[in-house]
Amino acid sequence: MADLTLAALTKVYPGGVRALDSVELTVADGEFFALLGPSGCGKTTLLRTLAGLETATSGAVLLGGRDVTAVPPGRRDVAMVFQDYALFPHMTVTDNIAYPLRIRKVPGRQRRDRAAQTAAELGLGDHLERRPDQLSGGQQQRVALARAMACHPRAFLFDEPLSNLDARMRLEARTFLKRLQRELGVTTVFVTHDQAEALALADRIAVMEHGRIRQLGTPADVFRRPANTFVASFIGSTPMNLLPGTAEGGAVHVAGTALPTPGGLALAEGEELTYGIRPEYLTFHPRPVPGALAGEVRVVENLGSSQLVTLEGPAGEVRVVVDEDTELAPGVAGHALPRADRALVYRNGELLGASGYEGPATGTRTP
Amino acid sequence: MTPPPATPPEATREDRHAAGLDGARRLLATVGFYTFCSLVLAFFTVPLLWLASAPFDDTPSITASLPSFTLANFETLLDNRYAMRSLGNSAVLALGTGALVVVCAALAAYALSRVRLPGRDALLYALLLLSSIVTGTAAMVPLFNLAFELDLIDSQLGVILVLSGGLLPSAVFILKDFMDGTPRSYEESAQVFGASPLQVLRHVVVPLVRPGLATIAVWAVAQVWGNFLIPFLLLRSPEKSPAAVVMYTFYTEGGQPDLALISTFSLLYSVPVVLMFLLVSSRYGFRFHGGIKR
Numbered sequence: 001m002a003d004l005t006l007a008a009l010t011k012v013y014p015g016g017v018r019a020l021d022s023v024e025l026t027v028a029d030g031e032f033f034a035l036l037g038p039s040g041c042g043k044t045t046l047l048r049t050l051a052g053l054e055t056a057t058s059g060a061v062l063l064g065g066r067d068v069t070a071v072p073p074g075r076r077d078v079a080m081v082f083q084d085y086a087l088f089p090h091m092t093v094t095d096n097i098a099y100p101l102r103i104r105k106v107p108g109r110q111r112r113d114r115a116a117q118t119a120a121e122l123g124l125g126d127h128l129e130r131r132p133d134q135l136s137g138g139q140q141q142r143v144a145l146a147r148a149m150a151c152h153p154r155a156f157l158f159d160e161p162l163s164n165l166d167a168r169m170r171l172e173a174r175t176f177l178k179r180l181q182r183e184l185g186v187t188t189v190f191v192t193h194d195q196a197e198a199l200a201l202a203d204r205i206a207v208m209e210h211g212r213i214r215q216l217g218t219p220a221d222v223f224r225r226p227a228n229t230f231v232a233s234f235i236g237s238t239p240m241n242l243l244p245g246t247a248e249g250g251a252v253h254v255a256g257t258a259l260p261t262p263g264g265l266a267l268a269e270g271e272e273l274t275y276g277i278r279p280e281y282l283t284f285h286p287r288p289v290p291g292a293l294a295g296e297v298r299v300v301e302n303l304g305s306s307q308l309v310t311l312e313g314p315a316g317e318v319r320v321v322v323d324e325d326t327e328l329a330p331g332v333a334g335h336a337l338p339r340a341d342r343a344l345v346y347r348n349g350e351l352l353g354a355s356g357y358e359g360p361a362t363g364t365r366t367p
Numbered sequence: 368m369t370p371p372p373a374t375p376p377e378a379t380r381e382d383r384h385a386a387g388l389d390g391a392r393r394l395l396a397t398v399g400f401y402t403f404c405s406l407v408l409a410f411f412t413v414p415l416l417w418l419a420s421a422p423f424d425d426t427p428s429i430t431a432s433l434p435s436f437t438l439a440n441f442e443t444l445l446d447n448r449y450a451m452r453s454l455g456n457s458a459v460l461a462l463g464t465g466a467l468v469v470v471c472a473a474l475a476a477y478a479l480s481r482v483r484l485p486g487r488d489a490l491l492y493a494l495l496l497l498s499s500i501v502t503g504t505a506a507m508v509p510l511f512n513l514a515f516e517l518d519l520i521d522s523q524l525g526v527i528l529v530l531s532g533g534l535l536p537s538a539v540f541i542l543k544d545f546m547d548g549t550p551r552s553y554e555e556s557a558q559v560f561g562a563s564p565l566q567v568l569r570h571v572v573v574p575l576v577r578p579g580l581a582t583i584a585v586w587a588v589a590q591v592w593g594n595f596l597i598p599f600l601l602l603r604s605p606e607k608s609p610a611a612v613v614m615y616t617f618y619t620e621g622g623q624p625d626l627a628l629i630s631t632f633s634l635l636y637s638v639p640v641v642l643m644f645l646l647v648s649s650r651y652g653f654r655f656h657g658g659i660k661r
Contacts, residue, residue, distance in 0.1 A: 051559050074561025086556035090574040099570075100560040151560065 002064025002154040003029045004050065004187060009059035011045055011211075019045040021211040022059065027204075030185045032178070034202035036192055038234070042211035043191045044159060050189060051080045051157050064154060074103070079148035080157040083164060085140050087132035093119060093143050094128045100151035118146045122180075138169045145180065156181075158190035162197055174200055195235045199223060207231045224342070229349045232276050238308055241282070241318050242346070243275045243293075252345055255314035260291050260340035265352050267345075274346040279308060279319040281342035284326065285335040292335035293318050300328050311336055418637070421630035428626065440631040449605050450632055453613035456523070458639075460598065460609050461591040463527040468534050468587040469580055475535070476542035477568055481554075491543070494536035507600060514601050521603040529601065530591050538583045545579035546572065581651040585643060592640055610636045 004027040011020040019042045027033045035043040048054040050061060052073030060069045068076050079100070087096050094115045095102075101111035119125055122142045132140055141161070148156055161177060162170045178201050181188050192198050198205050199219040207215045207222060207230075215227040226232035232240045245254035247267035252259050252275045259275055267273070285292060295313025303321075311318045311334050320336045322328065345352045417431040422441070424434035444450050479487060510529060511520075519525030549572060557567045573580065595611045602608050605616070614636065617628040 051555075053555050053558070073555075073559045074563075078559065080556065080559045082552040082556055084550065084552055086550070086552040088553060088557075088571055088574075099557070102570075103557075103561045103566065147560075 002187060003027060003031075004155060004189065005060075005062040006046075006050075007060045007062065009046070009049065009061065010057045011042075011049060011054060012057045019211050020049065020056075023211070023213060025206060025213065025216070027187060027189060029187055031187055032181045032201060032203045033187075033189045034192060034198035034205045035189065035208060036195060036198040036205050036234075037208035039193055041208040043193075043208050045211075046208070047080075047157050047159055047189060047191045050155075051078060052076050053080075077153050078155045078157055079151060079153040081141075081144045081148050081159065081161060083160040085132075085144040085164070087140060087143055087147075089132055092129050092131060093124060093135070096132065096143055097146045097150050099147060104151070115146075115150060118150045119143075122146050122149075136169075137165050138173055141165065141173060142176075145177075149184070154187065156186055156188040156190075158188065160192055161190055162192070163194070170197075177201060196237055199235070207234060225344065225351060226276070227351050229274060229276070229346050232344070232346070236278055238279045238319060238321065240276050240278045243277075243315050243318070245273050245275045247271050247273055254293065255316075257293060257315070258291060259293070260338050260343060261345065262340060262343055262353065265345055267352075271347065273352075274349070275338075276344040276346060277338040277342065279321045281339040282318070282320040282336040283339070284309065284320050284322045285337060286333070287335065289335050289337050292337040294333070294335050297328055297330050297332050297334050300330060309334065418630065418633055421626065422634045424627075424630075427630050440627045444628055444631045444635070447628065449608070449613050449616070450610075450628070452606060453608055453610045454635065454639075456607055457592055457609035457611065457636075459523060460526055460530070461588040463523070464530045464534065464591045465584050465588040467527060467531045468538050469584050471531070472535055472538035472542050472583060473568075473573065473576075473580060475539045476546050477572060479539065480543050480546035491536070491540055495540055498533050498536035504596065507596070510597075511600055520601060521607065523602070523607055526598050526601050529597055530594060533597075534587050534590055538587065542576065542579050542583060545576040549575045578651045581647050585647045588643060589640055 004025075006023050006025040008022040008024060009020055010018070010022050012018050021042075023042075023046060035046055037043045045054060049056050052068070052071060056069055060067055062068065063076060063078070088099065091099070094112055097115035097118055098106075098111040101114060106114070116125070116128060119128055122145060124139065124142055124146060127135060127139060132143065135143065141164070162173055165173055174197065181201075190201070199222070202219060204216065204218055205222050206213045209230055215222055215231045217227075222231060222235055226235055226240070229242055232242060243254045245252040245259070247253075247269060248258070249269075250265075250267060251261040252267075252273055254275055261267075261275075282293075288294065293311070293313060293315050295311030295315070295318060297309055298312045298317075299310040301308040301310075305324055307322050307324060307326075307328065309320045309322050309328060311320060318336055320334070328334075413431050417429075420431055420434045421427040423436050423438070424432070425437040425439060426435070427440070479491070484490070514520050514525050514529070517525070519528070553571050553575070554567050557571050562570065592609075593611060595615070598609050599612050599615070602612065605613065610632070614629060614632055617625045617632065619625045
């Protein structure tokens with residue numbers, strides 16, 4: 001087990017593509033860390049550079065205080081689980097799990113025992129003699145995890161650990177993965193493009209775009225106070241409303257309405273701002289309310305326990321989450337009132353008053 | 368009721384007539400087709416029949432006929448100084464070449480499949496094109512000169528090297544396709560666990576492309592087993608000659624082909640290759656493309 005530090009890590013591909021642009025990052029010992037971003041943002045390159053499968057153009061990778069930038073993958077003492085699990089199809093479950101031990105020249109009997117033990121811990125005890133293609137997706141994933149665990153690495157690297165599972169399995173595997181990581185206490189970095197997965201699993205998240213880290217923080221940080229409009233629009237299963245407005249008298253005005261604005265912001269009179277509010281933090285009113293955005297209900301999407309309503313008005317499209325009991329039909333008038341303590345104001349795409357937030361430094365660990 | 372009642376029956380009769388003609392034509396076509404097939408088949412089976420009957424005939428001729436059964440031909444063959452030895456020579460040449468081709472082709476195909484090389488495909492195609500010349504009749508003289516300069520005349524090693532050189536390009540070409548079909552993540556996974564490139568090749572890549580390796584091995588062995596020209600050119604002493612060359616020397620004192628010896632030897636000569644095909648095909652199956660079932 002070890003902490004991980006990246007110092008000004010840069011990766012430029014031969015074609016001139018800058019996949020990583022001087023990334024600075026520290027992952028604490030035992031932390032469950034997510035690299036989140038849309039495809040092509042460099043998150044997978046970052047993970048592969050950690051594994052040693054890509055060589056950094058400049059910068060350094062430190063593992064447990066030791067510089068491993070030039071160390072080949074096999075000697076970094078990290079284990080990687082690939083997106084397709086990369087189980088060897090010609091080997092049984094036992095042989096697959098024992099493979100890292102075979103490379104380390106552990107005697108045959110001993111490594112089979114250890115493989116069987118690890119497999120049993122992950123509930124694979126009955127499948128030791130099977131081949132990977134005789135297992136379900138979830139079992140294959142656990143074999144891949146067992147193989148990574150068997151060599152007791154100092155860090156785990158997971159590439160899109162849940163993306164090859166179907167929706168129901170994914171939820172189950174998510175809980176399983178989080179519990180396993182907590183029990184093992186091994187530093188873990190994983191890559192995902194699914195913000196819900198990152199929020200659910202990670203202690204801390206790095207949101208990436210174009211090879212740079214756009215925000216680094218706990219899931220609560222990243223969800224409640226996205227540092228910029230990119231993160232704001234990327235995080236959250238229903239995208240945040242980002243409304244263009246102007247500052248007037250200390251409040252943000254959008255389409256002529258003075259919206260509830262968080263206090264303590266130094267707003268210059270008349271400047272252009274972006275007002276951000278999540279659909280979950282808007283309350284729907286059938287009648288006009290002061291400070292509410294007016295509009296006409298255009299689309300109603302049922303989300304199960306709630307509904308997502310799209311209002312169209314002078315401010316453009318505004319999405320509101322409405323509870324399941326409110327009966328709504330397209331065409332009726334509606335008013336959406338923002339919660340002042342959840343509203344965010346962005347100037348040139350950057351969050352204002354970002355330093356005012358006080359949250360836990362290393363993560364909210366919910367048991 | 369303007370249409371005369373006589374017309375419909377007349378029409379049907381004509382129809383029936385036409386249908387009858389049609390049926391007869393179809394029957395004739397079918398008979399013709401199968402006759403043709405039988406003739407073609409006979410053309411190819413008769414030599415095989417000869418191969419099956421002549422060795423057991425006490426007076427074999429060049430026609431296939433019911434033999435007056437005898438095993439004397441086999442006795443004569445066993446008495447021949449060179450016959451059995453040549454089968455051993457054939458085995459040495461074929462297995463040696465097969466092993467060399469499989470090992471070298473696997474290494475080369477893996478490297479070519481994994482390393483980005485400018486002009487890689489052009490190189491492969493050029494090699495493939497040239498390889499048909501290298502072992503061919505066209506290069507007979509230069510090959511002989513080369514072997515002479517390298518002191519490889521009358522050496523089985525020389526024959527193995529020349530034959531391997533001729534077979535390698537096609538082998539590399541076919542195997543590269545198999546290698547391309549194995550996912551990179553398998554190898555990277557092994558690599559992260561600390562496997563060296565050769566370990567990756569041995570533990571992961573080779574088992575995955577085993578059907579391809581089997582195909583290449585069998586193909587190489589069969590090619591060498593049947594090759595006449597190169598050993599005929601490069602080997603001087605009859606003790607080192609393979610079966611294909613020795614068969615050429617089976618003449619009677621009168622200068623006539625010794626059909627008893629030739630037919631018996633041909634049978635013994637073909638059996639190992641057939642057995643090998645059956646064995647390998649039942650164990651691995653033949654495939655000419657890579658691919659992992661996922």
